[in-house]
Amino acid sequence: MKEEKEEKKEKIVTAAGMIAGQSGAVLSVDGGHTLLGRLEALGIRPGKRLRKVNSSFMQGPAVFDVEGCSIAIGFGMANRIQVKIDS
Amino acid sequence: MKILLVGNPNVGKSVVFSRLTGVHVLSSNYPGTTVGYTRGFIRFKNEQSAVIDVPGTYTLDPTCEAEKVARDMLEEGDVIINVVDATNLERNLYLTFQLLERNIPMVIALNLWDETKHRGVHIDLDKLREELGVPIIPTVAVTGEGMKQLVDALPQAEAPAHTARNSEERWKAVGHVIDQVQHITHRHHTWRERISDASVRPLSGGIIAFAVLAGIFLGVRFISESIIQYAMDPLFNRLWAPVILRLSDLMGGSGLLHDIIVGSIGSSEINFVESFGLLTSGLYVPFAMVLPYILSFYLALGILEDSGYLPRLAVMVDTLMHRFGLHGYAIIPTMLGFGCNVPGIMASRVLESERERFIVATLISIAVPCASLQAMIFGLVGARGGRYVILVYGVLLAVWLVLGFILRRAVKGFKPELLIEIPPYRLPSLPTVIKKLLVRIRGFIVEAVPIVLGAVLVVNILYSFGIFNAIADAVSPVVTTLLGLPKESTAALAIGFLRKDVALGMLAPLELTAGQLVVGSVVLAMFFPCIATFIVLLRELGFSGLLKSTGIMVLAALLTGGILNLILN
Structure with missing residues (x-):
């Protein structure tokens, strides 16, 4: 329990691992030039704030609110986005 | 003379196109309605000018066929009307900057202007104009608001000398402009957003x-x-x-x-x-x-x-x-x-x-x-x-x-x-x-x-x-x-x-x-x-x-x- 509390202070997960309703800031995207470019074009780049809208089921896509704009991201891509969850 | 309507997907380019030319093209509320080539005509500087509805694209580095069509069409444009979603200014400006680097005379239609009010988005138009160096016309294409002003502004289309940037520099420039011109006030979740969230759970x-x-x-x-x-x-x-x-x-x-x-x-x-x-x-x-x-x-x-x-x-x-x-x-x-x-x-x-x-x-x-x-x-x-x-x-x-x-x-x-x-x-x-x-x-x-x-x-x-x-x-x-x-x-x-x-x-x-x-x-x-x-x-x-x-x-x-x-x- 104690460990969990400490973790909460600075919790880093992938966007795919976020729980519905959680918010956080994008830390980095692990991917090639193409993926980075495509995500960037939709406004997802380091520093941007995300809120997860739905929880994906069966590794389906998840929907994120990015500064008032809804973006659906496939599971594999979301797995490559590192997010620092708000404490 | 060729006028191109360019912008992100789903910002209303086809509606602007229909308004300008009287040619009815199909428009919808989802990205990617227009995938081909549609054109109509308007009178501009006393000559018949072609207006082309270019498929929407987020960037000029294409990721799909429709975006390739968009980039290739740019080669033949004399004037660009960059249709921008006013409720999503930051993301839209990235393409705007890419377009400005092409040095083609441009006018910006700041569309969905009516939605900025209930979304709590405030944009300083004069400052935006100053920062970008091109005419900016707020429009509501579905009702026709701003369309006349948009046509009137075409002769003032400008190609300010923007130097080529890489994507990082471009985002920095966009960020700078956003800090100067946009201010967002907090607002509560609307019923539409609640249904929106429910429909993807x-x-x-x-x-x-x-x-x-x-x-x-x-x-x-x-x-x-x-x-x-x-x-x-x-x-x-x-x-x-x-x-x-x-x-x-x-x-x-x-x-x-x-x-x-x-x-x-x-x-x-x-x-x-x-x-x-x-x-x-x-x-x-x-x-x-x-x-x-x-x-x-x-x-x-x-x-x-x-x-x-x-x-x-x-x-x-x-x-x-x-x-x-x-x-x-x-x-x-x-x-x-x-x-x-x-x-x-x-x-x-x-x-x-x-x-x-x-x-x-x-x-x-x-x-x-x-x-x-x-x-x-x-x-x-x-x-x-x-x-x-x-x-x-x-x-x-x-x-x-x-x-x-x-x-x-x-x-x-x-x-x-x-x-x-x-x-x-x-x-x-x-x-x-x-x-x-x-x-x-x-x-x-x-x-x-x-x-x-x-x-x-x-x-x-x-x-x-x-x-x-x-x-x-x-x-x-x-x-x-x-x-x-x-x-x-x-x-x-x-x-x-x-x-x-x-x-x-x-x-x-x-x-x-x-x-x-x-x-x-x-x-x-x-x-x-x-x-x-x-x-x-x-x-x-x-x-x-x-x-x-x-x-x-x-x-x-x-x-x-x-x-x-x-x-x-």
């Missing part, structure tokens, strides 16, 4: 998807059948039938010309489906059987498109579509295919890989019956009982699923993932929905009705010269043994290449059992595309893709028809 989203699709199906059927029952049938039976009977009398009641024009009719009663004359079946099939379905389907689709629901449906079906090697966005071309396969297959351009486009186009042309064919299925198969209609749809759905699984394994290539922007829900505006409906109905009347009449004419001529009998004899083993259909239905399968609705109509006089009619409908739906679909497949997939796709079609149709025949007959 697994449970509530599934319920909503089911309700929407069931609602469309039942609604379309109810409206169509009402139109047929209360308007079209009385019109033909009470007003048109006496005219035809009189005409038949005048023409002596028989002969080749009589049969072509009036068809084979009784002396006091006309069976408009079976008589097969130009003025009987030739008009009854397209106007009384098919048009009501075209009208109600496109009314429903238009409302659905403008509401913004389709991208949410894409999210919901993504998991299923992945089993086919596709992603959820493939549901949009598929939905369009239920109206007509041609726009459905064209819409597959929004998908990223050639592999996906091949799978979607093939699945649409095999297992998605167009509205014309569906109308005939409801009319003819439905007359034998609703369960047979359900059987036809069930078989086609099963084919779609099984073939999807097979194609995913068989077709090699890149397997992309879903990455789309989901537009806010918007209440569809009635004038826009009606305008769009009229464009599509006009398309049906201008393009489909002449082919229907041509097909009826061809059928009559081929019959009278005994050509169908020769064809029927040649392929009768396949048709009679494998499919269990009478020899005469070969003619219908052949005419399916021209129009599938006419072809199904040709099965009507053959006195088939319900089971045979089900086999006939399924085989017609799957077997060989109609000529319009054939041409669009050739254009979108290339010659070898078309051959492969058609081969799969013929094989799948014969196999499914054969199995159905074994079970039903």
Whole structure:
């Protein structure tokens, strides 16, 4: 329990691992030039704030609110986005 | 002089285009409505200037076919109208900066300006103008607000000297501008956003998807059948039938010309489906059987498109579509295919890989019956009982699923993932929905009705010269043994290449059992595309893709028809 509390202070997960309703800031995207470019074009780049809208089921896509704009991201891509969850 | 409308997907370029040129193009509330080339004209500097509606793109480094089209079109532009979504300024400005680096004179239409107010977005227009160095006109394209100012601003289009940047520098520049001009105030969740969230959550989203699709199906059927029952049938039976009977009398009641024009009719009663004359079946099939379905389907689709629901449906079906090697966005071309396969297959351009486009186009042309064919299925198969209609749809759905699984394994290539922007829900505006409906109905009347009449004419001529009998004899083993259909239905399968609705109509006089009619409908739906679909497949997939796709079609149709025949007959 104690460990969990400490973790909460600075919790880093992938966007795919976020729980519905959680918010956080994008830390980095692990991917090639193409993926980075495509995500960037939709406004997802380091520093941007995300809120997860739905929880994906069966590794389906998840929907994120990015500064008032809804973006659906496939599971594999979301797995490559590192997010620092708000404490 | 060429004026290009350029901007992110779903910012309203097509609406601005329609407003500027008076040319009605289809617009919807989802990214990727425009995938091809549309142009119209306006008077500008006392000369006729072409306005081109460029497919939406987030960046000039293209990631899909439609975006490539957009980039290539830029080469020929003299003036750019950059349509920008005012509620999403930061992301839109990235493309704006890329455009400015091209040094083509530009004007910015800051569209969806009305929505900024209830979204709590405040933009300092003067500062934005100063920062970018080009004229900026706030617009609300759906109501026409700002359109006149936009045209007036065209002569002041400017190409300020922006140096080329890399993407990091560009985002920095965008960030700088945003800090200077935009200020966002906090606001509460609106009901639209609540529904928006609910429609992508697994449970509530599934319920909503089911309700929407069931609602469309039942609604379309109810409206169509009402139109047929209360308007079209009385019109033909009470007003048109006496005219035809009189005409038949005048023409002596028989002969080749009589049969072509009036068809084979009784002396006091006309069976408009079976008589097969130009003025009987030739008009009854397209106007009384098919048009009501075209009208109600496109009314429903238009409302659905403008509401913004389709991208949410894409999210919901993504998991299923992945089993086919596709992603959820493939549901949009598929939905369009239920109206007509041609726009459905064209819409597959929004998908990223050639592999996906091949799978979607093939699945649409095999297992998605167009509205014309569906109308005939409801009319003819439905007359034998609703369960047979359900059987036809069930078989086609099963084919779609099984073939999807097979194609995913068989077709090699890149397997992309879903990455789309989901537009806010918007209440569809009635004038826009009606305008769009009229464009599509006009398309049906201008393009489909002449082919229907041509097909009826061809059928009559081929019959009278005994050509169908020769064809029927040649392929009768396949048709009679494998499919269990009478020899005469070969003619219908052949005419399916021209129009599938006419072809199904040709099965009507053959006195088939319900089971045979089900086999006939399924085989017609799957077997060989109609000529319009054939041409669009050739254009979108290339010659070898078309051959492969058609081969799969013929094989799948014969196999499914054969199995159905074994079970039903």
